[in-house]
Structures are given as C-alpha cells and as structure tokens.
Amino acid sequence: MSDSTTNLEFLKERVREFCEARDWDQFHNPKDLAIGTITEAAELLEIFRFKSEREGEELMKDAEARDEVAMEMADVLFMLLRLAQKYGFDLTQSLLRKLAINEERYPVEKARGRNVKYNKL
Amino acid sequence: MSDSTTNLEFLKERVREFCEARDWDQFHNPKDLAIGTITEAAELLEIFRFKSEREGEELMKDAEARDEVAMEMADVLFMLLRLAQKYGFDLTQSLLRKLAINEERYPVEKARGRNVKYNKL
Amino acid sequence: MSDSTTNLEFLKERVREFCEARDWDQFHNPKDLAIGTITEAAELLEIFRFKSEREGEELMKDAEARDEVAMEMADVLFMLLRLAQKYGFDLTQSLLRKLAINEERYPVEKARGRNVKYNKL
C-alpha cells in the first residue's frame, strides 16, 4: 500500500479503528484534535530547531533523520484524519477547494518567486 | 473527487503543480515546510481558543465554522503533502507504520478509555 | 529573588550569560528563537492535551504537575528573553504598548464576558 494506491478514506478507517478500539471517542473533540495537530507539528519542527537551512536539507539524505521526520509527519496526519473522520470532513475536497482559493490569492504572475503572504503581494 | 476516490499521489501532484508554477521550490526547504505546518495548525487551533469543549462541538454543526475548519485543515495538509512530495516521503506507508508502532505503545487493554501518553501508561 | 523584586533586565542578563558561555550566539538568530518559542509553548500545551478543562484546573492543585507547568513556562520565557536581549527589545515597553492597543481593540463595554477576537466583536 502506498500513496499511489491508497485513498484518504482508507486511512481514515484505519485511524477510526485504532481510536475506537481504545474507546478514545470521549477525548476526541475538535478542540483537542486541533491541539493534537499542533503539538505533533511542533515535534516535526523541533527536528530542525537551531539547524541551518543547509543542515535541514542534509537531514533529508540521512536515513535515521528521514525516519524521524516520517514518523512525526504521520502523527500530524493522524490528527487531521481523525478530525476529518469523526466530524465528516472530506480532506480531498477541502484541499482542492483551498487550492482554487489560493489560485486567486496567489496569481502566478504576482506570486512567482516571492515569499510573501497574499495580503502583502 | 473525494477521499473515497482519490489517492494521495494525485493530491501531491496538485500541490507540486501549484508550487512549481510559482517557482516556490527555492523557499520550500524542509525546515520552512515544518514551520508552514505548525503555523497553519495554529490557525486551526485558534478557532477553538477560549471556547469550551461544548462550544467546540457546537461549531461542528455550524456551516460557516465548518468551512473555516475545513480550510485550515486543508492548509495543514498542503504543507504535509508538499514536504512529502518534495522530499520523497510516502504518507500512507508512514501512517501505517506509525499505527503499528502505536499498537505497541498503546496496547488496547492498557490504553482503553485513558487519556495519558504512552510513557505514563 | 522573585517576581516582586526582580526586573526583566536582570533575567535577560542571566539568559545572556548562559548562552554566551556556550557560544550559542551563532544559532540564536530571530527565526530560530521564534521556533524555540513555539516548540516550548507546545510542550506547555501538551500537558493539557486530551484533558478536560476541569482536569486542567485540577492539575493546578497538584505539586508535580505545577512543577512541570512552571518549567515549561520558564522555557518559553527563556526564548522570549533571549530574543529580546540579543536584538534589543524592551519587553516591558512592548507589553504596555500592546495593552494600550488592546484597550482600543477590546473596549470594556463590548468585550466584557465575551470570548471572541476583536475583529468579531
């Protein structure tokens, strides 16, 4: 199973099974799942803390560091999937819709090669 | 297109096209994508700030609030997909592997109905 | 020494000595200190993750949990003090100025007993 063969619904089901087997529905309200998302994102970020950009790039060639990054990305995704599964969000539709919004916020001719937020373009 | 019909590779490709059209490869090193992930997660969390759990649950029944939540979740997912696409991570494999790890960290009989981290179980 | 007897300059000096003794100036650019601030804030938040508000309040009566909270607050403050010390910010003046701005954004008669952001008041 891989990103080329699996859809998000399949992953949502795996997450649902994991949580329901542990009777965690009672803890998984949207506020706490948002907290879960940010605290896991912090563990991902911490890997790069006080490292230069170049060192960050180098880590991407190191098997052990890649593994650490992959596991922290999985933790963030877990929280998103759980929030989506429990409260009926379709992540694919949300992502495609947000891309369409961002096409307007970041028109190619204005945003090309620029690292500023849309309200400063 | 929806979570039941679309695979993650397709979403990664949409994100790649969006970023490459804007010549953003130069800004999208792993450290900054991790920063992107946490700052978007903060916007998701901010929706629930100073709201009670009950108010958080109520927001899930409000169309406007749901839309806001969906768009912030999409922003977090965008950053994860971009990091995965640019640096060759398979999110499906990572998630399934992390679930296997967590099956051991949170055995059903010990973790059932408990809201503590594995190192305190 | 306590909050009633010590000023922020004194604390900034302690932090400066600690960092300079370790030759950490080279790592302490503003971007990484902002990363330091948020990753430490995440460790503070993680103490309350999946805990109800009531459980959060109860933790404030537990000596061990209080100690954990105090040490995480110290870590966040350390990063703020270091950023202020290294780049010449006066936190007292900033705080008082921000309070004045917020007096206007959150007028007492409109903000009283309300948990919404100023742009929604």
Add this chain to the structure above:
Amino acid sequence: MSDSTTNLEFLKERVREFCEARDWDQFHNPKDLAIGTITEAAELLEIFRFKSEREGEELMKDAEARDEVAMEMADVLFMLLRLAQKYGFDLTQSLLRKLAINEERYPVEKARGRNVKYNKL
C-alpha cells in the same frame, strides 16, 4: 518604565486588571492560556516563515518589522503573565530554577558551539 526598572509583579498586575475589567476569568483556565501562548507564538514565527536566516536578521534592522515582532512577543508574554498571575506561578523563580537544571543538562564543555538537544549531547 522599562525592563531595567519594572518588576514582573507590576506587569502581572497590569494584565490582571486588563482581564478582570473584561470579566475574562471564566475563559482563562490553564489549558486555554496554554493555547493562547502557542497561537501567539505562531504569529511571531509566521513573520519569519519562508524567509532565510539572513532575511530574518535583516528584519531586525527594519523599524516596521521590529514593531511587528515586538507586538507578537508582547502577546506571548501576556499569556505567560496571565497564567502565572492567575495560578500563582513566580516566573523569576521558575526561570532561575530552569537555568540551574539546564546548567547540568548542557555542561559548558560539552554544549559549547553545539546545536543539539541535551539527550543527544
């Protein structure tokens, strides 16, 4: 008033007055104040998102950017002060205690010039 002349107790009192005038005690439980801390830290970090280290350093010479940074630092400090004030934490004592702990975790001879966490020293 400045960092050299004002003690932390004075700042805590200003924050207390601000919040009590708005009847915000009901929202200011420790969990939500930790959420407040991290969401404000995210606004600080966002200023540096997709900016290189060098660009981050340059921002420190720009009056407008400095002002933005100062106001976000003030927001993080506000949340820490409020948590400390409402639940009886002494930030000075906590910081000094944490520095003492970190003196042991990061011995000068081992930590000098190194950007790794103590558990990897």
